[in-house]
Amino acid sequence: xxxxxxxxxxxxxxxxxxxxxxxxxxxxxxxxxxxxxxxxxxxxxxxxxxxxxxxxxxxxxxxxxxxxxxxxxxxxxxxxxxxxxxxxxxxxxxxxxxxxxxxxxxxxxxxxxxxxxxxxxxxxxxxxxxxxxxxxxxxxxxxxxxxxxxxxxxxxxxxxxxxxxxxxxxxxxxxxxxxxxxxxxxxxxxxxxxxxxxxxxxxxxxxxxxxxxxxxxxxxxxxxxxxxxxxxxxxxxxxxxxxxxxxxxxxxxxxxxxxxxxxxxxxxxxxxxxx
Amino acid sequence: xxxxxxxxxxxxxxxxxxxxxxxxxxxxxxxxxxxxxxxxxxxxxxxxxxxxxxxxxxxxxxxxxxxxxxxxxxxxxxxxxxxxxxxxxxxxxxxxxxxxxxxxxxxxxxxxxxxxxxxxxxxxxxxxxxxxxxxxxxxxxxxxxxxxxxxxxxxxxxxxxxxxxxxxxxxxxxxxxxxxxxxxxxxxxxxxxxxxxxxxxxxxxxxxxxxxxxxxxxxxxxxxx
Numbered sequence: 001x002x003x004x005x006x007x008x009x010x011x012x013x014x015x016x017x018x019x020x021x022x023x024x025x026x027x028x029x030x031x032x033x034x035x036x037x038x039x040x041x042x043x044x045x046x047x048x049x050x051x052x053x054x055x056x057x058x059x060x061x062x063x064x065x066x067x068x069x070x071x072x073x074x075x076x077x078x079x080x081x082x083x084x085x086x087x088x089x090x091x092x093x094x095x096x097x098x099x100x101x102x103x104x105x106x107x108x109x110x111x112x113x114x115x116x117x118x119x120x121x122x123x124x125x126x127x128x129x130x131x132x133x134x135x136x137x138x139x140x141x142x143x144x145x146x147x148x149x150x151x152x153x154x155x156x157x158x159x160x161x162x163x164x165x166x167x168x169x170x171x172x173x174x175x176x177x178x179x180x181x182x183x184x185x186x187x188x189x190x191x192x193x194x195x196x197x198x199x200x201x202x203x204x205x206x207x208x209x210x211x212x213x214x215x216x217x218x219x220x221x222x223x224x225x226x227x228x229x230x231x232x233x234x235x236x237x238x239x240x241x242x243x244x245x246x247x248x249x250x251x252x253x254x255x256x257x258x259x260x261x262x263x264x265x266x267x268x269x270x271x272x273x274x275x
Numbered sequence: 276x277x278x279x280x281x282x283x284x285x286x287x288x289x290x291x292x293x294x295x296x297x298x299x300x301x302x303x304x305x306x307x308x309x310x311x312x313x314x315x316x317x318x319x320x321x322x323x324x325x326x327x328x329x330x331x332x333x334x335x336x337x338x339x340x341x342x343x344x345x346x347x348x349x350x351x352x353x354x355x356x357x358x359x360x361x362x363x364x365x366x367x368x369x370x371x372x373x374x375x376x377x378x379x380x381x382x383x384x385x386x387x388x389x390x391x392x393x394x395x396x397x398x399x400x401x402x403x404x405x406x407x408x409x410x411x412x413x414x415x416x417x418x419x420x421x422x423x424x425x426x427x428x429x430x431x432x433x434x435x436x437x438x439x440x441x442x443x444x445x446x447x448x449x450x451x452x453x454x455x456x457x458x459x460x461x462x463x464x465x466x467x468x469x470x471x472x473x474x475x476x477x478x479x480x481x482x483x484x485x486x487x488x489x490x491x492x493x494x495x496x497x498x499x500x
Contacts, residue, residue, distance in 0.1 A: 073458055073461070073462050074467070076465045077461065077465050077466070077467045080465065096463070100465045157449075160458070160459065160462050161462030161463070179369075179449045180449060180459070181449055182447065186349070189349055189352065189353070190349075190352065190449075193352035193353060193358065194358060194367070195352060195367055195369075
C-alpha cells in the first residue's frame, strides 16, 4: 500500500511540475518558408531573423518558448484556435488582420517590390524608386499608371493571403491577372520557369532567392510601402491576451534599445530593417 | 458559427464547383480512353507490352497523386529544354498540368479495373460466340467490352468518387477549384470551419449524385433484370 501511495504522489508531483512548466511556456508560430524572415536549414531546423529574434524576446520576457511551424494560409486561424500563442512570420500589421487578432508594435519593416526575369520587357521600368501608398501624390499616381500600362493583362504571382495580394486586388495597378501560391518558394519557381510574367513580394524575398538559386530574377519598378502594405511587421497575438501583448511590447522596446533588433536585421537582411 | 458567411460564400463556391466538374470530366474521359488502352495491352501475350502496361499502372498507383501533380507542374517546369519546345504551351498552364496528372492517375486505376473485368468473363461466353461463327473482332467489341464495362461499374463508380475528391489537389497548383476558392475565402475571413463545411457539403452532394447514377446503371445493365 505504501508503495502505491508513493507512486501516486510521484505521478501527481510530476504532473504538477509539467503543468507549471506549460503554464509559462509560450508557443510561437512561424512559416519557415519566407527567407530571410524565417526559413529552414537543410536539417529542417527553423532559422532566420524572426527565429533568432523570438529567442531573444523570450529571454527578455523570461519565458520558455517553443517555435512551431505552420503553413502561411492557416496562420491566423491556427492562432485563434490556440495551436500557438503568438505569430512571428513576417506578418505585416494591417487593418484587415486587426479585425481578427491584435498586433504588438512593429519590430521590423521592409518594402515590397515587383520582380521579373532578366530579359523581360518590363525590366528596368522608368519609375520613381519608392512610393508610399498612405498618401498618393501626383507623381506616385503617375508611377502607378506606368505600372498599370506595363503589366496590363499580365499574370502576376503572389503568395496567398498576403499584403501583396491585397494590393493587386485593390486595382491600384490596373487590370492584372493574379495567380496565388501557397508559398513564396512556389512563386519564385513559377517566375523563373516563365509561367508568370512578374511577381510581387518583399524585395528581399527575391534578392535572397536570386542570390541562392543563381536564377536571373531582378527587381523592377518602385518599392512599395504604406496603404495595403501595412505598418511594419509585428507579433500577432490573440484578442484578449493583453498580458502577453504587453510582455511582447515591453520586450521589443528593450530589444530595440539594446540594439538587438538592428544587429539581427543587419545579419539577415544585409541592412537595418528594424523599426 | 457565422451562418451569414456560410450563406454568402455559397454562390462563390458553387461557381468554383464548375471548375472542379470540368477538371473531373476531362480527366475521367481521357482516363477512360487510356485505361481501356492499357487494359487491352495488359491482356496482350507479348511480355514486353504486358510489362510496359503493368509498369505504368504500378508507378501511378504506387505514388501519391499530390507527388504526381507536383512533378508534372513544378518539376517539368524546371527543365529548361522543355520550355523551348511546343510542349511548354500545354505545360505552362496549371489547368492542363492538373488534367494530365489526373488523367494519368485515373487511367492507371481504370486499366486495372477493366483488366480484372475482362478476366472475369467466362471462357464459355467467348466460345459460344466462336461456335456461332462470330469473328473475333466482333466478339471483342460486342461481347467482351460490354460485359467488362458492366462488371467494372461498381469499382469504376468508386474510382469516379475518389477522383472527384482528388481534384481538390488542383488548388495546390494555383487553380481556383472548389477547394482553392474555399481556401481563398478563408484567407480573407480567417474562418475555416464555416467555409469548409459548405465546401464539404458540396463535395458530399456530388458524391451522392455520382453514387446514385452508378447504382441506376448497375441495375439497368444487370444480368438478372
